[in-house]
Amino acid sequence: MPRCSTASDGGVRHMTAANDISAAAEWLIRLEGQSSPEMWDGFQAWLATDKRHEAAFIRLRTAWTRCDQFKRLRPADGRVDRDLLAQRSTLLSRRQWLVTAGATAASAAGLGWMHSEHEAWTYYETSIGASQITTLADSSAVVLNTNSRLRARLGGERRDIELVRGEALFTVAQDTVRPFHVKTAGALVRALATEFSVRILEDQSTEVLIAAGRIAIGAITPGSQWGLAVLPASTANASAGDSVTVGSNSVVVKRQPPSYIARRLSWTSGRITFDGETLAEAVREFNRYNHRHLSIADPAIASRQVGGSFDATDPESFVAALEKNFGVFRTPAVQGNNDEIRLVSSERRTQPQP
Amino acid sequence: MAKVEERYLVQALEFEGVLRACLYRYARNTSDVEELLQETYARLLTAGASNEPEVRSVRAFSLTVARNVAFDWLRHKQVIPIELVADMEAMDILDERDQIDAIVNSHQELTMLIKAVQQLPERCRQVFTLRKVYGYSQKEIAARMNISENTVEQQLIKAARHCAQALFDQPVGERHATLFDRFRRRGQTHDGSE
Numbered sequence: 001m002p003r004c005s006t007a008s009d010g011g012v013r014h015m016t017a018a019n020d021i022s023a024a025a026e027w028l029i030r031l032e033g034q035s036s037p038e039m040w041d042g043f044q045a046w047l048a049t050d051k052r053h054e055a056a057f058i059r060l061r062t063a064w065t066r067c068d069q070f071k072r073l074r075p076a077d078g079r080v081d082r083d084l085l086a087q088r089s090t091l092l093s094r095r096q097w098l099v100t101a102g103a104t105a106a107s108a109a110g111l112g113w114m115h116s117e118h119e120a121w122t123y124y125e126t127s128i129g130a131s132q133i134t135t136l137a138d139s140s141a142v143v144l145n146t147n148s149r150l151r152a153r154l155g156g157e158r159r160d161i162e163l164v165r166g167e168a169l170f171t172v173a174q175d176t177v178r179p180f181h182v183k184t185a186g187a188l189v190r191a192l193a194t195e196f197s198v199r200i201l202e203d204q205s206t207e208v209l210i211a212a213g214r215i216a217i218g219a220i221t222p223g224s225q226w227g228l229a230v231l232p233a234s235t236a237n238a239s240a241g242d243s244v245t246v247g248s249n250s251v252v253v254k255r256q257p258p259s260y261i262a263r264r265l266s267w268t269s270g271r272i273t274f275d276g277e278t279l280a281e282a283v284r285e286f287n288r289y290n291h292r293h294l295s296i297a298d299p300a301i302a303s304r305q306v307g308g309s310f311d312a313t314d315p316e317s318f319v320a321a322l323e324k325n326f327g328v329f330r331t332p333a334v335q336g337n338n339d340e341i342r343l344v345s346s347e348r349r350t351q352p353q354p
Numbered sequence: 355m356a357k358v359e360e361r362y363l364v365q366a367l368e369f370e371g372v373l374r375a376c377l378y379r380y381a382r383n384t385s386d387v388e389e390l391l392q393e394t395y396a397r398l399l400t401a402g403a404s405n406e407p408e409v410r411s412v413r414a415f416s417l418t419v420a421r422n423v424a425f426d427w428l429r430h431k432q433v434i435p436i437e438l439v440a441d442m443e444a445m446d447i448l449d450e451r452d453q454i455d456a457i458v459n460s461h462q463e464l465t466m467l468i469k470a471v472q473q474l475p476e477r478c479r480q481v482f483t484l485r486k487v488y489g490y491s492q493k494e495i496a497a498r499m500n501i502s503e504n505t506v507e508q509q510l511i512k513a514a515r516h517c518a519q520a521l522f523d524q525p526v527g528e529r530h531a532t533l534f535d536r537f538r539r540r541g542q543t544h545d546g547s548e
Contacts, residue, residue: 017388033492033503055395058360062367063518069464070471070486080488082480082499085471116414156464177464321417 024056028064069177073156122150125314126166129289129313131270138215139173140180143268145199146289146312154178167199172213187246190216197265199276201245202284208244209261215239219246272318273309279285279328282306283343286315291339294319298344301328315341359403363395366416370522380424390427394420429441470520474513477501481509 027043047054058086073084124144126132138154148166152159161170161182170179174193178260182189187206189198194213198206201207208217218235236251238244241261245252266273272289274282280302283294289312296302306326319341322328331342366373370391377390397419401409409415471479477499484490484498492510496503 017385017392020392021518022511024516025511025518028514029492029507032510033507051396051399052392055363055399056392058363058399059367059395059522060514060518062364064514064519066521067467067486067514067517070483071469071486071489073468074489080484082483084487085468085479085483086476152483 017056020050020052020056022062024060026052027057028060042183121153121162122149123149125149128291131267136173138175138178141171143169143171145169145267163198163200165200167197169197169211169265171195177254184246186219186248187251188218188220203246203247205245208238209247209256209264210238210240210242210244211261211265212240215244217244217246217251219249219251267312270312271309272312274306276305276307278302279304279306279326279343281324282318286310286312286318289313290315292341293339294341294343296333297342301343301345304328319343360399362398362402362409362412362415365412366395366398367522369413369416372381372413373416374523376417376420378425380421380428386427390420390423393423397423458471466519467520471513471516478509478512478516480505482513485510485513 023046027046030039032045047057048219053196059082070085081183083279089228124132124134126148127144128147130146134142134144135160136142136152136154138159140159142150142152144150145167148168149164150161150166150168151164152161154160155178157178159175159178159180161168161180163182163184170180170182170191172191176192180191180194182191183205184198184200184206187198187208189196189208191213194215195211196213196215197209197211197214199207199209208215216237236244236253238253241256241258243254243256243264245254245320263273263275272282272285274285277285280296283296287293292315304326307323308321308325310321319330322343323330327346328343329346331344373394374387376389377387377394381387381390394416398416401415401419471482474482480499481495484495485492492500492503492506498505499506
């Protein structure tokens, strides 16, 4: 049975700390094993003897509870290996407990398991006009926008996402043990529990919109490896309502008006919403989602402002709205070319097109 | 699981190394430091149960408690402490990075624990693995490994102590590198003996 420490003399006692700790550990484990009412009474009596007993017990119990995170390492295949934590095993590279759930068509097609130096990546990809919602094994949700590609690697220490192309929204499940990183060619975002989107723009800069929570973000040298992917010295913090643009040598955080982020993220429900964007910007945006491209055949209308919410994969409805409300028209379809809708101003509507 | 009166103590565990370093300035003897640390924890537990206004910085408060424990002990030994004011200054500086550290450190914890468990003797490590990775009961572990339940218990006790050490008693410079660097620099400035 646990030993009692020496009685208190009101000051600091000597040579009892080690005993207190070992007694606390004994009680902790014994009570976890088979506890009887008698044992419980004995425990209570021990606790009541000295406040230091209780303190030592709480310390041990806190550590022991923390050790519950070891269950993360349990292999997904149900196999029991009592030497799982033996030094010989390169534990962090064990594939068994890596995240295997949520593998997509991309991985089924053979793109899936690729081994980096330690852990395996799972790839996710969408085609033009498509969108895909994936729940990662940590319960984080990823919504992949049109024509996008990313890979995910969830290990015991960290959760890494690499956006290769396009745009994605991340709703990050809280996990204080494993920070959530999203990397693009030029930027690295670190988050705990947040919601934010990351998009690779045409000029290869990275745009991040924060819908909830906070992130840390920084520019990184293109081609930085994950192993070295600590946030660089020039970092910024951003929180809900901010947009961040990371260029080759700059990080710009901008506080946006209240509805801006929600509007910009309306693609997650299949829509594109404009509020004063130029026609040129709107056309570029539509073209991300459709094989049938819009083009501006009349420079005079490029900077005309447009507004409204449209089905991202239905450029016809957008063109109809342009014709009705914005004085912009389509030219008659050129024979045999259904891939492009050319837009002109009303004045040039009837003029012959080259 | 943790009761409300335990909050100061439980938070203080996160910087046990800082408290230990603080106490070491007075005691300079590992076993005395252990005694003073346990007394500090006991007082934090008592403080958590009191009706005093909520402490704003648990780190600063814990360091104050630790110093008081050390003063009591020194008084008892009739040794007059020197450099007290300087020490107070050094401690207050430790406060700033509280939150940053919590974020930076949290993700390293499992890795650190894995390393700690790897150091355990084979049987102890196996019993621990079956308990904490696979969630078997002590009885199940005994049956599985064909050893007595008492042996399982002894191994888990050893493992629990080891993990608590690993979690809370960080060598200077590992988990709280920044804090400790500053602390030690201060220490050197004042007594030149670290």
